[in-house]
Amino acid sequence: DAGITQSPRYKITETGRQVTLMCHQTWSHSYMFWYRQDLGHGLRLIYYSAAADITDKGEVPDGYVVSRSKTENFPLTLESATRSQTSVYFCASGPGTPSYNEQFFGPGTRLTVL
Amino acid sequence: ELKVEQNPLFLSMQEGKNYTIYCNYSTTSDRLYWYRQDPGKSLESLFVLLSNGAVKQEGRLMASLDTKARLSTLHITAAVHDLSATYFCAVVYGGSQGNLIFGKGTKLSVKP
Numbered sequence: 001d002a003g004i005t006q007s008p009r010y011k012i013t014e015t016g017r018q019v020t021l022m023c024h025q026t027w028s029h030s031y032m033f034w035y036r037q038d039l040g041h042g043l044r045l046i047y048y049s050a051a052a053d054i055t056d057k058g059e060v061p062d063g064y065v066v067s068r069s070k071t072e073n074f075p076l077t078l079e080s081a082t083r084s085q086t087s088v089y090f091c092a093s094g095p096g097t098p099s100y101n102e103q104f105f106g107p108g109t110r111l112t113v114l
Numbered sequence: 115e116l117k118v119e120q121n122p123l124f125l126s127m128q129e130g131k132n133y134t135i136y137c138n139y140s141t142t143s144d145r146l147y148w149y150r151q152d153p154g155k156s157l158e159s160l161f162v163l164l165s166n167g168a169v170k171q172e173g174r175l176m177a178s179l180d181t182k183a184r185l186s187t188l189h190i191t192a193a194v195h196d197l198s199a200t201y202f203c204a205v206v207y208g209g210s211q212g213n214l215i216f217g218k219g220t221k222l223s224v225k226p
Contacts, residue, residue: 042202042218043157058213090156102147103214105157 006106023091031096032074120217137203
């Protein structure tokens with residue numbers, strides 16, 4: 001089915017471990033985004049990508065790594081997880097044209113770092 | 115730096131009543147988005163406002179944009195319980211075509 005999917009939906013890990021969150025979209029949108037949602041902070045942009053092999057930092061990039069070798073995939077890696085990275089992570093995609101920046105969100109991944 | 119402020123952050127209202135949620139932003143932008151999020155769910159796009167004076171309506175919700183005042187409103191008419199959710203506004207940031215800066219959200223609870 002067309003859309004945007006995230007995996008896993010729930011993840012529990014330990015401090016110091018590497019974790020990768022996956023995001024896949026079938027719309028061929030050029031832009032993809034990673035946000036984290038925390039109580040009291042709303043949604044904050046971690047990284048975004050304008051196209052394959054083009055990525056850029058958002059508001060809170062520290063501790064995260066992204067890559068985008070294919071248009072449809074945009075994985076987010078926590079290189080050494082910390083408790084402060086416990087959050088709900090949303091991936092989004094959008095066409096990113098000058099007149100239309102609407103973003104479409106995936107179902108989210110709830111990550112707990114013990 | 116673009117800041118987006120919503121108020122109120124929490125809103126409890128009775129069914130049948132009207133109310134308005136406000137979204138103020140600090141720098142020039144001519145594009146604003148409203149999203150809805152149900153508890154434990156993802157964000158669902160409600161409205162895309164692309165120009166000054168834009169007005170969009172869907173059911174009991176109406177959104178408007180005043181770029182000169184840097185203000186968008188989300189008006190709720192004759193609220194029903196099904197409208198209970200958190201509503202976010204988001205504004206395009208600078209010249210980057212993809213970035214949205216979100217407000218902290220307004221948690222709406224509609225009681226019978």
